[in-house]
Amino acid sequence: MKLNVVVKRELQSYFATPIAYVFIVVFLVLSSVFTFYLGNFFERQQADLIPFFSFHPWLYLFLVPAISMRLWSEERKTGTLELLMTLPLSRRDIVLGKFLAAWIFAGLSLLLTFPIWITVNYLGDPDNGVIFASYIGSWLMAGGFLAIGSCMSALTRSQVIAFVLCGFVSLVFVMAGFPMVLDAFKGWMPMLFVDMIAGLSFLTHFSAVSRGVLSLQDFLYFMSVIAVWLTATSIVLDMKKGD
Amino acid sequence: MIEVSHLTKEYGPFTAVDDISFELVPGEILGFLGPNGAGKSTTMKMLTGFLRPSAGTVRIWGCDMWKDSLTAQSRIGYLPEGAPAWEEMTPLGFLNFVGEARGVVAGRDLESSVSRAVSIMSLESVLHQKIETLSKGFKRRVGLAQAILHDPDVLILDEPTDGLDPNQKHQVREMIKGLSKDKIVIVSTHILEEVTAVCSRVMVLSEGRIVSDTTPAELLEKSDYHGAVAISLSDESKADEIVATLGQLVGVREVMTDGQQLVVFPVTDDGRLFPEVFELTQKSHWPVDSVHVEKGRLDEVFRRLTEGADR
Numbered sequence: 001m002k003l004n005v006v007v008k009r010e011l012q013s014y015f016a017t018p019i020a021y022v023f024i025v026v027f028l029v030l031s032s033v034f035t036f037y038l039g040n041f042f043e044r045q046q047a048d049l050i051p052f053f054s055f056h057p058w059l060y061l062f063l064v065p066a067i068s069m070r071l072w073s074e075e076r077k078t079g080t081l082e083l084l085m086t087l088p089l090s091r092r093d094i095v096l097g098k099f100l101a102a103w104i105f106a107g108l109s110l111l112l113t114f115p116i117w118i119t120v121n122y123l124g125d126p127d128n129g130v131i132f133a134s135y136i137g138s139w140l141m142a143g144g145f146l147a148i149g150s151c152m153s154a155l156t157r158s159q160v161i162a163f164v165l166c167g168f169v170s171l172v173f174v175m176a177g178f179p180m181v182l183d184a185f186k187g188w189m190p191m192l193f194v195d196m197i198a199g200l201s202f203l204t205h206f207s208a209v210s211r212g213v214l215s216l217q218d219f220l221y222f223m224s225v226i227a228v229w230l231t232a233t234s235i236v237l238d239m240k241k242g243d
Numbered sequence: 244m245i246e247v248s249h250l251t252k253e254y255g256p257f258t259a260v261d262d263i264s265f266e267l268v269p270g271e272i273l274g275f276l277g278p279n280g281a282g283k284s285t286t287m288k289m290l291t292g293f294l295r296p297s298a299g300t301v302r303i304w305g306c307d308m309w310k311d312s313l314t315a316q317s318r319i320g321y322l323p324e325g326a327p328a329w330e331e332m333t334p335l336g337f338l339n340f341v342g343e344a345r346g347v348v349a350g351r352d353l354e355s356s357v358s359r360a361v362s363i364m365s366l367e368s369v370l371h372q373k374i375e376t377l378s379k380g381f382k383r384r385v386g387l388a389q390a391i392l393h394d395p396d397v398l399i400l401d402e403p404t405d406g407l408d409p410n411q412k413h414q415v416r417e418m419i420k421g422l423s424k425d426k427i428v429i430v431s432t433h434i435l436e437e438v439t440a441v442c443s444r445v446m447v448l449s450e451g452r453i454v455s456d457t458t459p460a461e462l463l464e465k466s467d468y469h470g471a472v473a474i475s476l477s478d479e480s481k482a483d484e485i486v487a488t489l490g491q492l493v494g495v496r497e498v499m500t501d502g503q504q505l506v507v508f509p510v511t512d513d514g515r516l517f518p519e520v521f522e523l524t525q526k527s528h529w530p531v532d533s534v535h536v537e538k539g540r541l542d543e544v545f546r547r548l549t550e551g552a553d554r
Contacts, residue, residue: 078329085292089344090313
């Protein structure tokens with residue numbers, strides 16, 4: 001079990017380059033802009049963080065691919081994938097380790113939004129249990145996006161392609177509950193399947209979470225999204241590593 | 244020991260490695276020779292468990308590379324082609340990571356393994372610089388240090404001296420030769436002298452097949468030049484006369500000239516040609532700088548064995 005060895009190296013890599021700092025700053029700036037300008041945080045006159053959390057799916061949609069695009073593409077391009085995979089590390093340790101490091105990094109960025117939590121507590125008397133649950137839910141959703149990104153990155157040597165693919169597939173997942181996606185299936189698919197597709201939507205699951213209701217069902221949903229996409233990552237790596 | 248049996252790798256209709264089998268015992272240093280695209284790197288990628296073979300097996304001390312890859316891989320030190328490394332890391336961080344991944348226990352064991360590899364590869368001066376800032380030679384040495392870090396039973400090096408200056412090449416060859424006798428080393432190279440300088444066994448690959456598997460000395464014996472007598476003249480003017488005289492000797496099959504250099508080929512390689520030619524040069528007072536027996540020319544053997552592969 002050398003999972004921690006992989007996680008440690010990956011995390012160190014994030015902070016050895018400007019990537020980590022640029023990402024964190026952009027994430028903090030954008031999440032504040034969304035909350036205060038688009039979310040009308042002050043105008044609502046309510047002591048909660050719903051305006052903050054409700055924009056997270058859209059924020060993640062283009063920020064998470066920026067983290068995940070390099071996960072495998074870069075390793076393939078520079079040849080370090082060959083080095084990594086000939087070390088006596090299990091496939092699970094490698095795939096899970098790289099994912100966990102990215103997830104921890106995303107979690108750290110999320111934690112650094114704590115001033116907004118202090119602000120809302122200073123201004124009013126919010127339900128901190130709800131806020132805590134929302135943070136956990138947001139982090140789970142980031143994990144879902146990252147797992148999709150991991151698989152897309154394994155598909156190609158090009159980080160740009162990985163970015164675009166991850167953005168697109170994530171968008172489909174976010175929008176799965178929207179009529180524009182469902183209409184495409186409604187005409188020819190049994191209603192049961194259309195409902196299933198709607199059930200796959202990140203937004204459907206996150207909207208409950210952003211109001212502070214973190215049900216076991218939503219938790220399991222995000223965990224299975226992560227598990228499925230990481231398994232897919234492993235399969236894609238096997239198929240493509242010789243290219 | 245390493246047992247490779249019927250190893251094959253196909254990419255669609257293209258066969259990169261075609262039914263290769265061989266065995267290696269401790270103490271052997273095997274050189275992989277072959278033109279680009281002959282399957283050297285692909286074979287190494289399968290030996291180290293990176294690529295899954297289309298058919299065939301690799302066993303490292305009886306341990307199957309695909310059934311128990313972690314045990315098999317832990318006995319191997321591998322330098323992939325181009326010596327890849329995470330460029331944002333320092334050599335120290337890189338070596339520590341590889342050591343931990345290889346199961347060297349963190350603490351004093353890891354420290355002593357790393358410092359041993361660092362001193363063998365003379366990396367002390369760059370330990371704390373980012374790898375991306377290092378010269379090509381240093382990058383290669385970082386890759387080599389990584390491969391020997393855990394004192395592996397099997398060392399697989401894909402073009403280890405590529406990009407090194409002559410001094411560094413010499414250093415790496417000495418390092419390989421200096422490994423204890425219970426190790427197995429596999430080296431791939433384009434550089435023909437390297438094979439005679441380092442290897443105890445040579446395998447020539449062409450179009451994914453083994454076309455020759457022998458010792459460097461035996462490979463040299465396959466050369467047309469093996470046993471021929473080379474004469475270096477100090478004066479070109481008498482060359483025609485000398486060639487004519489030599490051509491009349493009984494044991495001579497052919498005399499080749501290239502300016503001041505003459506090569507006399509014997510009919511049969513029985514070692515009797517040299518004394519005869521030498522005596523003649525003395526008696527006739529030819530303007531001769533040197534006379535010596537050729538051991539053979541590897542580039543000529545190499546070309547003959549792999550001919551057609553480029554076409």
